[in-house]
Amino acid sequence: MENTKLHILAIAAHPDDIELGCAGTLIKHAQAGQAVGIVDLTEGELGTRGTVADRYEEAANAAKVMGLVARENARMADGFFVNDRAHQLHLISFIRHYRPEIVIANAIADRHPDHRKGGRLIADACFLSGLIKIATQRDGIAQRPWRPKRVYHMIQDRIMEPTFIVDISETFETKMDAIKCYTSQFHNPDSREPVTYISTGQFMRDVASRDALMGKRIGTRYAEGFVSENIPGLSSLDAIILPDLP
Numbered sequence: 001m002e003n004t005k006l007h008i009l010a011i012a013a014h015p016d017d018i019e020l021g022c023a024g025t026l027i028k029h030a031q032a033g034q035a036v037g038i039v040d041l042t043e044g045e046l047g048t049r050g051t052v053a054d055r056y057e058e059a060a061n062a063a064k065v066m067g068l069v070a071r072e073n074a075r076m077a078d079g080f081f082v083n084d085r086a087h088q089l090h091l092i093s094f095i096r097h098y099r100p101e102i103v104i105a106n107a108i109a110d111r112h113p114d115h116r117k118g119g120r121l122i123a124d125a126c127f128l129s130g131l132i133k134i135a136t137q138r139d140g141i142a143q144r145p146w147r148p149k150r151v152y153h154m155i156q157d158r159i160m161e162p163t164f165i166v167d168i169s170e171t172f173e174t175k176m177d178a179i180k181c182y183t184s185q186f187h188n189p190d191s192r193e194p195v196t197y198i199s200t201g202q203f204m205r206d207v208a209s210r211d212a213l214m215g216k217r218i219g220t221r222y223a224e225g226f227v228s229e230n231i232p233g234l235s236s237l238d239a240i241i242l243p244d245l246p
Contacts, residue, residue, distance in 0.1 A: 004070050007034040009100035009148070011091070013118035014044045014078070015059040016182045020207060021154035022104050023066055023175040024168025025224050030067035031171070037070030038063065039094045041118055042078035049193040050184025062181040065174060070098065079114060083121040091125040093136045096143040103148045108227060111157040119153050123229070126151045152226040159210070162225030164232060165218045167241065172211060172222040179207070 008029055010018045018026070018038050030036045040059060043052045050058075056073070063071040074090060081087055095103070103126050106118035128134055130147025137143060155162060168175065179186065184193075187201045197203065214223035218241065234240065 004037065004098060005035065006037045006070065006098040006100040008036045008102045008104065009039065009095070009098050010037070010104040010154075011039045011041065011094075011118075011122045012106050012154075013041045013081075013112070013114035014047075015040045015055045015073070016044070016062075016179070016185055017106060017115070017118075017156065018104070018154075019062055019066075019175070019178045019182070021107070021156050022224050022226070023062075023178045024171045024211070024222065025104070025166045025226075026068070027066050027171040027174050027178075028166070028168060035069045036066070037068050037098060037100075038072075039091075039098075040071070040073045041076045041081060041091075041121075042114070043073055043075060044078055046078040047185065048196050049191070049199060054184040055182075058182045058184065062178040065178040065181060081114070081117065081121070083117060083124060087121060088125045088128055089134070089136055091121065092129045092134065093138050093143065095126060095129040095148065096136060096146045097138050099146045100148050101150070103151045104226070105151055105153050107156040107158070107160065108153050108229070109158060109160065115156055123151050123153075150228070150230075150232065152228050155210075155214075155225045155227065160225070160227055162214070163228040165214050165223045165225045167215070167218060167220040167223050168211065169215065169221040169223070172208075175211075176204075176208070179204070 012018045026036050044055045105122035106115045108119040132145045211222040214225045
């Protein structure tokens with residue numbers, strides 16, 4: 001994975017956050033031949049179901065389904081990481097290593113506190129990563145500053161008004177296949193582990209319904225919404241995709 005320049009780097013608190021929130025978009029870009037990768041902030045060790053070993057195996061399987069060229073885990077403390085200098089510097093080392101043009105981050109507001117914390121930590125680290133006087137290393141080698149051109153926040157459990165919406169009609173089924181790689185976490189009628197908020201069949205139907213609702217808003221079958229704290233610019237009015245008029 002050394003010297004891997006990514007077009008898109010998705011960063012999120014837990015393994016499976018990205019799959020649920022923006023896998024359809026990542027798959028679309030990967031299928032277009034662009035380099036896409038993920039950094040999971042934590043190992044998801046506080047999850048009720050499964051083990052850390054399970055999560056690593058599931059994340060690796062999902063990465064293959066999505067066509068990623070890189071996936072790493074920052075090994076921050078699940079539930080207890082914070083947006084401070086130490087965590088920012090640690091995350092900056094990943095951003096400078098992969099040098100993404102675009103970063104997709106956790107939601108800036110959501111049910112799970114790690115999602116909210118992650119969204120802010122990632123956005124702040126992306127800005128600080130561009131400052132020349134902040135020194136970081138990877139494998140003992142000094143890194144150069146790098147600031148992604150855009151940081152977008154995915155929409156997770158709580159519905160938010162999107163800044164823009166991406167059509168994932170052609171990649172939705174592959175997205176669902178990536179989610180299903182997390183066999184320890186999601187609906188499995190044969191599992192004897194405790195039932196959780198995300199392990200019911202209804203939760204998976206809700207994910208599909210959310211993407212269908214986003215798609216309806218732009219006249220497609222399925223879509224994923226994103227929030228941008230900075231208004232994205234367009235090269236021209238022709239860059240806007242509008243639903244066909246009846």
